[in-house]
Amino acid sequence: MMIVAGQSQSAYFLEEELPSTERSHTLSVLVDNEPGVLARVVGLFSGRGYNIESLTVSEIEHASHMSRITIVTTGRPPVISQIMHQLGRLVPVHKVVNLTWAGDALERELALIKVCGKGEIRDEALRLAQAFNARIVDATLDSYVFEITGAPADIDRFVGLMKDCGLVELARTGLAALSRGRNGITSAPAVAG
Amino acid sequence: MTRQMTGAEMVIQALIDQGVDTIFGYPGGAVLPIFDELFQQEEVRHILVRHEQGAGHAAEGYARSTGKVGVALATSGPGATNMVTALTDALLDSIPMVCITGQVPTTLIGTDAFQEADTVGITRPCTKHNWLVRRIEDLPAILHEAFRIATTGRPGPVLVDIPKNIQFQTGTYENCKGKALTQYHPAVKGPEAAIREAVELMAAAKKPILYTGGGVINSGPKAVALLRDLVKLTGFPITSTLMGLGAYPASGRNWLGMLGMHGTYEANLAMHDCDVMVCIGARFDDRITGRIDAFSPKSKKIHIDIDPSSINKNVVVDLPIVGDVGSVLEDLIAAWTARKPMQDKAAHAAWWKQIDGWRAKRCLTYRPSAEAIMPQYAIERLYALTKDRDTYITTEVGQHQMWVAQYYGFEEPNRFMTSGGLGTMGYGLPAAIGTQLAHPGALVIDVAGDASIQMNIQELSTAVQHNAPVKAFILNNQYMGMVRQWQQLLHGNRLSHSYVDSQPDFVRLAEAYGAVGIRCSKPADLDDAIEEMIRIDRPVLFDCHVVSLANCFPMIPSGKAHNEMLLGTDVTDEEIETAIGAAGKVLV
Ligand SMILES: Cc1cc2nc3c(=O)[nH]c(=O)nc-3n(C[C@H](O)[C@H](O)[C@H](O)COP(=O)(O)OP(=O)(O)OC[C@H]3O[C@@H](n4cnc5c(N)ncnc54)[C@H](O)[C@@H]3O)c2cc1C
Ligand SMILES: Cc1ncc(C[n+]2csc(CCOP(=O)(O)OP(=O)(O)O)c2C)c(N)n1
């Protein structure tokens, strides 16, 4: 990772922070699936003033009670590295990997989108859904529910278009992300820094 | 070897298996089964306190003065919430502590039951780790894991919340001491390449400094001995944080005194001007760094710390070495000895000359008085009269705490128990009791302030009950002196609510508790009064009347750099009031 000399990360140093290298990072965190583990992770972010843009959690290995938490957060590199170390010292955390550092990770999200309308608007919604590879999972005479899977930015675009096509409501899962190539999280280098 | 027993018996058995001889606690409905077991055995001594916060701080004092884990026990609800301050204190100061709390039965959790509180929820951010035990099968492993987590890596408080029905249930106990229940295994050994690089940097240094902290004491006696070897081997000057005092002896030739906001002139200027800084088990706290962008601008920084999150948290360093101080110093000294570096003798001599110039400022000089006791003088006398004894010092929080750090010379580690990170008024008296019970023959003194001592004064009753002859040496300035000093610095000397009106008569208060009260207000009487305090083999409240308006100097005003210190003897009231700019005022 990059360390920029002379940059401060003190909570007490109240000078304007340089926004220059702030960007969003996708962290993959392997944890014991035990009561309170999510509260520990979320509490760490709120308690230390880090932000969470998206958080997804689900058990991935039932036998060994392991869950994978995918967190999207923003910050400058030293802050991101501090977040990773803070996560790393939680007792139930096995591993923290920064998929953004690892480069070009696979990031997917699923959304369910309900639109309502008749006539031209309804036809337009259907045409756009086809163009975006969204599936129809429910239909009535004046409504559709589309299911779309894709990179968050693609979903953002589709949702944006649906606003003009009678968007009623939507639900998004948050991010699921993996690195490319043959290595899994257990063989990836641990908390970098 | 496994045995059948109840949950409450398991708690006691696990304590015994962990080698715990003393715990501090307070009973209540949700821990009655554990108290019943305590009653029926003799291996674990229970010290009944008067407030659960006192139990927590007593456990901290016990832990810091022995290097062992401190154990506290409290009931559910208010018992647990009263423990929160002590847990937070232990977390910030890296004190290994295990706290056991009772909880309402599992069947009642979530129903707003009598004395129900979400203890694990409340204490999650103020413990290193915590558990609510839901099944008797899990209890033995969790109890032992609590001790392992409290003591390994960066030490800290661990809480185990045990519902009352689990305490009654019978299950299989196994002594799983040392077995890991979780995957928590912090690295102890530092990477070889980094250690070799550190040797190169240190060998080439022209203006080196060792900046040491509480991590050396956390690491233990081996680390302390190695640190002293390192100073001998390299000839480097050494300073320490408040939390690290005693790791290197204050009488040592290379000692510069404490650094930081109330540190010495020589320590802070040497930090500012050094070219190689070796930070050993310290965490670049804001009391140390002052203005971050002006902090030691010309130095290469090496940072040895067991917690990766301590590294680059506040200050970006050039060479991090993650590992235990003892282990890393051992490897570092071996590498140094093998390399036999040629140091730049002329540069080192010039550096020491510069340091001696700063020392010549004699920054701890204060204006003496023949009529009234100067607080600095009181600490000097206390030091002179106790240094040749087996003495342990605790403090409360405020000016008196800083004067102890400045004027009391600590020669050994684990002799100074103070609340550094949280700055908890009310820490000192219970911590002294915990210390005294761990060291029965020793002289244990809580140097207190007149305001702080009242925050946990009820523990005097604990000291009387358990024959803990602790001495509370109160520097009574009739003010919350530290607050008053900041109001003078920041708020036009408008002393809003920092005067302690209606003080109790401390002598009669002591007597009411069955302790001994001593009062002294003349410098000429002070030595005799201190000697009398030492002679009394009972708890003492010593009401030492000192001048009211003394300020604690030197001081780096907040928002300022190390080379912008205020010194005591030549500073005027006006300089004090204008020392902190607008940007500094928002800092704490
Ligand atoms: C009123 C007031 C004024 C204060 N003024 C000052 C002041 O002027 N100067 C001053 O120094 N302090 C001052 N303090 C104290 C200050 O707030 C901090 O508590 C203190 O500076 C922190 O000490 P430390 O850096 O040694 O860290 P600690 O809190 O002792 O932390 C220890 C560090 O060592 C690491 N560590 C632990 N165990 C090991 C191990 N086995 N191996 C390697 N690393 C380990 C930990 O991860 C941590 O980073 C003041 C406090 C109060 C209340
Ligand atoms: C529990 C708690 N409340 C408030 C403070 C803020 N505070 C810091 S020092 C201080 C005054 C301490 O006064 P005293 O004990 O008389 O010590 P002195 O500074 O006069 O030596 C206060 C109120 C604190 N540190 N802890």
Ligand SMILES: [Mg+2]
């Ligand atoms: Mg006072």
